[in-house]
Amino acid sequence: MLVDLDYFFAQCEELRNPNLKTKPVVVGVYSGRTEDSRAVSTANYVARRFGVNSGLPLHLAMKKLRNLDAVFLPVDFKYYKQISDEIMFFLRSYCDIFEQVGVDEAYLDISLKVKGNFKTGQVLAEKIRTEVKKKIGISFSVGLAPNKLVAKIASEVNKPDDLTVVEPGNVTSFLATFPVIRIPGVGKKTAEKMNIMSITTIGDLARYDVQRLVESFGRNMGVYFCNAANGKDAGPVHEVVKTESISRTFTMRENTRDLNVLLAETDHLILSIHKDLLNNNFIFKRVGIIMIMADLSTRNKSKTLSISSDKLFLITKTVKFLLESFLSESKLKIRRIGVKISQLIITYHK
Ligand code: TTP
Ligand code: MG
Numbered sequence: 460m461l462v463d464l465d466y467f468f469a470q471c472e473e474l475r476n477p478n479l480k481t482k483p484v485v486v487g488v489y490s491g492r493t494e495d496s497r498a499v500s501t502a503n504y505v506a507r508r509f510g511v512n513s514g515l516p517l518h519l520a521m522k523k524l525r526n527l528d529a530v531f532l533p534v535d536f537k538y539y540k541q542i543s544d545e546i547m548f549f550l551r552s553y554c555d556i557f558e559q560v561g562v563d564e565a566y567l568d569i570s571l572k573v574k575g576n577f578k579t580g581q582v583l584a585e586k587i588r589t590e591v592k593k594k595i596g597i598s599f600s601v602g603l604a605p606n607k608l609v610a611k612i613a614s615e616v617n618k619p620d621d622l623t624v625v626e627p628g629n630v631t632s633f634l635a636t637f638p639v640i641r642i643p644g645v646g647k648k649t650a651e652k653m654n655i656m657s658i659t660t661i662g663d664l665a666r667y668d669v670q671r672l673v674e675s676f677g678r679n680m681g682v683y684f685c686n687a688a689n690g691k692d693a694g695p696v697h698e699v700v701k702t703e704s705i706s707r708t709f710t711m712r713e714n715t716r717d718l719n720v721l722l723a724e725t726d727h728l729i730l731s732i733h734k735d736l737l738n739n740n741f742i743f744k745r746v747g748i749i750m751i752m753a754d755l756s757t758r759n760k761s762k763t764l765s766i767s768s769d770k771l772f773l774i775t776k777t778v779k780f781l782l783e784s785f786l787s788e789s790k791l792k793i794r795r796i797g798v799k800i801s802q803l804i805i806t807y808h809k
Contacts, residue, residue: 461613462565465620466501467543467562470503471539473503484503485499485506485511485532486500504619510523539562540562549590556568556805558697559699563599566607577626581603584624587601588620588622600619602614603625604624604625612641613633631665636660637660638659638660641661642687642688644687656675664685665689697767697805698804704801705741705743705801706798708728708797708798709795711794714793725778729771729778736769739805743764743767743768743769743802744802744803745763747762748781748782750793751797752789753794754791758785758789760781767802774798
């Protein structure tokens with residue numbers, strides 16, 4: 460399930476002042492140095508009927524809503540965050556794996572909970588929507604689908620306050636008629652380029668030769684567009700973990716700059732870290748080394764990988780790379796060495 464809270468900042472304002480519900484409500488933010496550069500952060504659906512959407516310069520919003528008893532409010536993020544936290548806490552209790560992706564958006568993996576049954580999933584989704592509305596007073600839209608990509612697109616179809624279910628057998632027909640811009644990662648420019656190639660709908664894209672897509676958009680994006688258009692997305696719902704990192708350190712028997720001696724010690728540290736990682740179902744994205752030098756100063760070096768992983772060899776390889784480059788930069792001997800992995804994510808779908 461993808462849950463996206465409806466017109467979130469503005470709905471929060473309506474929650475504390477229900478009189479606003481029937482009026483156009485615009486929450487604005489300072490986007491620059493002068494008053495004139497203020498833009499609409501979000502607007503309720505009453506205001507949207509007059510063409511007022513996120514990003515519109517505030518003075519234009521005012522023009523569009525002149526004489527309509529519209530209400531303009533500043534952003535009170537602290538208050539919105541409080542409401543968001545309350546909802547997210549509640550949503551988390553209803554799923555197997557929870558991944559929050561923004562202040563008003565979260566993926567819920569409910570596969571185990573509903574034993575893969577979409578009808579049961581639909582009942583659960585409706586139950587959650589009703590409960591949140593009753594308990595907290597906020598409405599949201601849900602996309603329920605076999606994977607994150609389709610759930611995201613489905614959540615946008617019947618906004619606000621609705622549930623869209625796409626069962627596995629209906630994925631490609633569901634996607635086919637939407638414009639390509641609905642695919643996450645297809646922006647205005649990419650859509651224009653696709654249109655020139657006679658690709659306007661997701662269906663057109665799904666039928667297009669993947670090799671030609673690769674030629675036009677590069678290997679990664681070409682393959683991604685082809686998969687996405689066919690409703691394929693293997694990305695798991697994963698929880699970003701609060702534990703920032705796992706690290707181990709070791710004091711060298713004697714101060715050294717010998718790469719092989721250092722690698723022999725880091726190998727032990729890495730094995731221990733990796734065991735911890737597997738036991739907790741974590742994957743990591745960043746690998747670092749920590750050195751306490753002979754003069755007791757501390758140095759750090761780290762590298763972010765292109766994808767999250769649980770692979771031992773990636774830690775070993777990165778540590779070696781970091782140590783080599785560190786030794787080429789510093790002349791001092793190392794007294795204590797440490798290895799750290801961070802940007803951890805918990806996953807049950809390895
Ligand atoms: P969205 O979920 O994109 O928008 P929304 O919740 O207001 O409306 P919808 O019913 O279509 O989901 O963004 C969530 C919040 O993030 C939104 O309430 C305000 C903020 N935001 C901005 O501040 N600026 C922006 O340009 C956008 C898109 C959102
Ligand atoms: Mg929203």
